Amino acid sequence: MGLRLKPTQRQRRLGHELRKLREAAGMGAAEACERAGLNKPHLSHIEAGRTACPEPRLRALLSAYGCSDTTLTKALIELTNATGKGWWRAYRDTVDDRGQDLAELESTTTAYRAFDWLHVPGLLQTPAYMRALFTKENPGDDGDLDAYAGFRLRRQRVLTERPAPTFEAVIHEAAFHMGFVDRETMLGQLDHLVELARLPQVSIRLLPFRCAAYPATPGSPFTIHDASAPELSTVYVEQPNTPLFLCDPWHVEHFAADFARISGISLEPLDPGAAGEQSSLGLIQHLRYVL
Structure with a gap:
């Protein structure tokens, strides 16, 4: 799948929030990738909103970051599962x-x-x-x-x-x-x-x-x-x-x-x-x- 040339606000927001959670956990990109089974370019594209983050991958990242807020987790899942085709x-x-x-x-x-x-x-x-x-x-x-x-x-x-x-x-x-x-x-x-x-x-x-x-x-x-x-x-x-x-x-x-x-x-x-x-x-x- 190619990279998005013009991510939507929702897609950029999801990546922004994942980066915030990673940084709040005091975790560098290399460690996050190792824990979630990703490579650094892929994580970079996710955080920039240039590529999708399927729910299983999202859950893996949230687990790596120690996110235990169920309300936030549910909202982020809704963001990643949204199609934007309203x-x-x-x-x-x-x-x-x-x-x-x-x-x-x-x-x-x-x-x-x-x-x-x-x-x-x-x-x-x-x-x-x-x-x-x-x-x-x-x-x-x-x-x-x-x-x-x-x-x-x-x-x-x-x-x-x-x-x-x-x-x-x-x-x-x-x-x-x-x-x-x-x-x-x-x-x-x-x-x-x-x-x-x-x-x-x-x-x-x-x-x-x-x-x-x-x-x-x-x-x-x-x-x-x-x-x-x-x-x-x-x-x-x-x-x-x-x-x-x-x-x-x-x-x-x-x-x-x-x-x-x-x-x-x-x-x-x-x-x-x-x-x-x-x-x-x-x-x-x-x-x-x-x-």
């Missing part, structure tokens, strides 16, 4: 590798924590809103727009399919004043957020301009994707050119702390039945009049 493959001619990797990551996410100051998070967008966004970012024919919108709409089904993950979002008020969306589209988006807040697993907070403390928000929108094994949690950072998948524990801890801090100074979660000037619903009602 619904997102139908969009491979339209959506780039990063988009494909994101959809695959979302298929295993157990909980989301998202912050955005520029847009409404993608999983919460209406079709009209996303089409306005795509038109500004990627001018092209309607066929492209339909494909991009269809891909994002399909991604949104993770919020309602069972078992549905929890989704916590903090959206800065600035996101509702961006000029790429007309008033009618934005009003529809605000109504959509109120409806989504009725889902028991969805929590949406708004961070107003007049917050009680200096927000010191991160420079880029981000989403923390929690995994069944905490070690496999990932931060997805949106950037103008190439989005980032960050998986080192200190990255996850840093962004988790940022999210907790921002949540703490935001308005109370959006509750369709609880109005009030100092609530997220109150801010949405205000935005309906000032936009």
Whole structure:
């Protein structure tokens, strides 16, 4: 079997985690190969995600590294046994590798924590809103727009399919004043957020301009994707050119702390039945009049 020229995020992540376990065990590549019955080039390719690691070989490596965490072991086995041939493959001619990797990551996410100051998070967008966004970012024919919108709409089904993950979002008020969306589209988006807040697993907070403390928000929108094994949690950072998948524990801890801090100074979660000037619903009602 030839080596992969373009490993997916899942394949790279599996190799990254195996290397971390080896290094945590204080084991060099030569010793690991001797214990697991591999040669050094093969192990190097596994750790780089360039070649597969069948379950028996994975178990041999985990045993050599002294990994006794059953939750982590189960999650790594699921990574190595995954085929990557999910619904997102139908969009491979339209959506780039990063988009494909994101959809695959979302298929295993157990909980989301998202912050955005520029847009409404993608999983919460209406079709009209996303089409306005795509038109500004990627001018092209309607066929492209339909494909991009269809891909994002399909991604949104993770919020309602069972078992549905929890989704916590903090959206800065600035996101509702961006000029790429007309008033009618934005009003529809605000109504959509109120409806989504009725889902028991969805929590949406708004961070107003007049917050009680200096927000010191991160420079880029981000989403923390929690995994069944905490070690496999990932931060997805949106950037103008190439989005980032960050998986080192200190990255996850840093962004988790940022999210907790921002949540703490935001308005109370959006509750369709609880109005009030100092609530997220109150801010949405205000935005309906000032936009």
